Amino acid sequence: MSVIAPNIASLLALLAYDIKNPSGKILPDRRVKKHFKFSTDDVQQASSGGFFWRETTGFLLIGQGHSQQHKGDHVIAIRGTNTLADAVTDITAHSKSNDSGSLVHTGFQTTFESFRDGLATYLDKPEVLNSTGIIHCVGHSLGGALATLVANWVKTTYNKTVYLYTFGCPRVGYKDFAIKSSARIDKVYRCVHGSDPVPKVPVWPFCHVHINGSEYVPVREQGLSPKAHSMETAPGYVHTTNYEQWDDMYSQVAGSMYQRVVLNYENRLQTTYSSHWADKIAAALMTLIIDGGGTGLIAAIQAGGTTIATAYDLMARFVCDLANTVGFEEQLKGLLGHMIVFAGKPAITVIKYTFSFIKWVFNITLGRLNNQARNAMKNV
Amino acid sequence: MLKSIIDKYRYFLLFTVSLCLSVIVFFSYAYPEGDETVFGFLKRYEVELSAPVKGRITRNGIPVLGMEVVRELSYGGYDKGEPIIDYALTDTNGEFSFNEVKVKSNAPGNIFGQDARLRQEIYIKKDLDEIKDGEDKYYWLWFISKNWTSVPYLNQYLMQLNADLQNKELQYEVDLTQFGLRSSQPIASICYWEGELFSVYYGEDLEEITSFDNLKD
Numbered sequence: 001m002s003v004i005a006p007n008i009a010s011l012l013a014l015l016a017y018d019i020k021n022p023s024g025k026i027l028p029d030r031r032v033k034k035h036f037k038f039s040t041d042d043v044q045q046a047s048s049g050g051f052f053w054r055e056t057t058g059f060l061l062i063g064q065g066h067s068q069q070h071k072g073d074h075v076i077a078i079r080g081t082n083t084l085a086d087a088v089t090d091i092t093a094h095s096k097s098n099d100s101g102s103l104v105h106t107g108f109q110t111t112f113e114s115f116r117d118g119l120a121t122y123l124d125k126p127e128v129l130n131s132t133g134i135i136h137c138v139g140h141s142l143g144g145a146l147a148t149l150v151a152n153w154v155k156t157t158y159n160k161t162v163y164l165y166t167f168g169c170p171r172v173g174y175k176d177f178a179i180k181s182s183a184r185i186d187k188v189y190r191c192v193h194g195s196d197p198v199p200k201v202p203v204w205p206f207c208h209v210h211i212n213g214s215e216y217v218p219v220r221e222q223g224l225s226p227k228a229h230s231m232e233t234a235p236g237y238v239h240t241t242n243y244e245q246w247d248d249m250y251s252q253v254a255g256s257m258y259q260r261v262v263l264n265y266e267n268r269l270q271t272t273y274s275s276h277w278a279d280k281i282a283a284a285l286m287t288l289i290i291d292g293g294g295t296g297l298i299a300a301i302q303a304g305g306t307t308i309a310t311a312y313d314l315m316a317r318f319v320c321d322l323a324n325t326v327g328f329e330e331q332l333k334g335l336l337g338h339m340i341v342f343a344g345k346p347a348i349t350v351i352k353y354t355f356s357f358i359k360w361v362f363n364i365t366l367g368r369l370n371n372q373a374r375n376a377m378k379n380v
Numbered sequence: 381m382l383k384s385i386i387d388k389y390r391y392f393l394l395f396t397v398s399l400c401l402s403v404i405v406f407f408s409y410a411y412p413e414g415d416e417t418v419f420g421f422l423k424r425y426e427v428e429l430s431a432p433v434k435g436r437i438t439r440n441g442i443p444v445l446g447m448e449v450v451r452e453l454s455y456g457g458y459d460k461g462e463p464i465i466d467y468a469l470t471d472t473n474g475e476f477s478f479n480e481v482k483v484k485s486n487a488p489g490n491i492f493g494q495d496a497r498l499r500q501e502i503y504i505k506k507d508l509d510e511i512k513d514g515e516d517k518y519y520w521l522w523f524i525s526k527n528w529t530s531v532p533y534l535n536q537y538l539m540q541l542n543a544d545l546q547n548k549e550l551q552y553e554v555d556l557t558q559f560g561l562r563s564s565q566p567i568a569s570i571c572y573w574e575g576e577l578f579s580v581y582y583g584e585d586l587e588e589i590t591s592f593d594n595l596k597d
Contacts, residue, residue, distance in 0.1 A: 014495070014562075017495055017497045018497055018499075025516075025520075025523055025568075027523055027525060027566045027567075027568050028566070029564050029566055030551060030553060030564070030566070030586040031564070034586070080492060140495070141495075142492065197491070198491065226491035227494075229492075229494070230494045230495055232527045232561060232562055233494065233527065233529070233560060233561070234560050236562075239557075
């Protein structure tokens with residue numbers, strides 16, 4: 001009946017990758033076995049049992065707590081899938097209403113729906129239904145995104161105590177989803193490496209849960225690198241989260257999209273390709289639109305379920321109109337200058353205030369952010 | 381028709397193709413390693429699904445002849461994780477062996493593929509009457525689910541799959557920190573090994589074992 005320690009939670013997230021394989025044996029670390037039992041330890045039970053979905057719907061591994069700390073608890077460890085990876089960086093991908101009516105990424109919601117009924121069969125069992133234990137949802141990467149949807153759904157449907165643990169999790173839904181699920185889910189432990197690019201996609205209007213931006217950051221290095229996303233190879237979430245207590249790990253409140261940021265064009269060359277600057281540039285864009293009287297536009301985008309591509313088109317149009325309004329030139333120039341350097345084109349020093357130019361700057365900025373992930377995914 | 385077009389644009393086509401090639405060559409030399417190379421995502425890695433395997437099976441100390449040993453290898457980044465299955469029979473001395481298996485994959489360089497699991501399963505099927513209640517249907521000589529990286533330190537144990545079928549199945553945990561991997565890599569086996577990086581656990585409660593003598597019934 002307590003929080004899963006970070007070192008155990010990350011081992012559970014890694015263990016979830018084992019269920020992709022059709023073979024029946026699961027061999028958890030002894031530290032995991034000490035707290036949770038997986039019925040797949042026994043091959044015969046697993047093939048007849050109802051709570052181990054393989055190949056066709058093989059995303060979940062469910063364990064039952066038996067230690068003093070976790071007796072009566074259940075853990076749902078979820079793996080990601082390569083096929084979802086394309087969807088995450090596709091800025092023209094649509095969002096979709098989830099079970100409670102909030103907008104979330106179509107790719108995540110569709111995958112979640114494919115195993116939701118199977119999960120319900122498990123949760124509807126009397127011994128699970130009547131238990132007062134905690135439901136722990138754990139996942140790495142795209143599995144973290146699915147774990148977020150599972151946690152939100154379990155809380156809404158079963159009203160149990162639900163804790164969520166994610167490692168290198170992308171953004172799952174729009175602001176409305178982030179606000180509501182942050183309020184619903186009892187505890188959220190969102191763990192990220194400073195240089196992991198995956199938590200930076202999909203870009204705004206997608207938001208992280210918890211909405212207050214709190215995150216655990218065991219490695220704070222800057223600059224974005226795909227290696228930083230791995231569970232096992234250095235830095236590797238299983239190594240960096242080797243703590244007994246979440247309180248022992250560095251935590252921070254991530255830079256909010258809604259803090260006020262104005263960028264000075266002269267300082268643009270300080271920009272680095274890093275998560276810090278990704279957040280800062282996003283906040284500066286938001287500030288410019290709000291300063292220019294575009295709060296209505298932002299609200300409409302957040303509520304409307306447009307694609308990311310359309311959202312940034314609308315913002316480019318708005319910003320372009322602003323350029324002709326006295327007083328906004330400097331602010332816009334600063335923003336575009338920083339974006340161009342972030343996108344890796346510092347040689348471009350001519351700023352034009354045409355729609356096509358602004359749209360191009362937005363595209364190369366989003367492009368660079370999505371690029372590593374998208375390129376990396378093409379061949380699997 | 382096509383021929384005339386090719387003739388007409390021959391030099392243009394040649395130029396385009398050679399330009400493309402030189403760009404590719406340039407980039408592959410300019411960024412030979414690392415993740416952020418332009419063609420990094422295309423890089424194919426050699427993944428060792430299994431190093432050579434050797435072992436000896438006995439029952440109550442007597443070599444077992446003609447016993448079928450199965451090796452199942454699967455890797456999430458190759459053939460959708462479908463297993464490659466090999467069989468070997470023990471000889472008069474109870475000995476068996478398997479060759480190494482290597483495949484090419486680009487999953488290790490893929491941000492979402494780098495954690496794909498590589499499983500090595502080497503086992504002997506139990507006869508139906510040998511399966512006691514709640515027991516596994518296999519004698520596990522080797523079960524591991526690991527990262528794609530080859531670890532020579534672990535591979536040496538694949539050459540020592542020497543077990544008596546009366547042995548108890550143990551859970552080993554290997555500290556692979558010095559190889560940049562996890563500090564507690566689990567392996568299940570009925571072989572009795574000692575290694576400086578190995579810790580050995582047995583039973584439902586996974587109690588630490590210091591001597592294999594204590595395991596006798």
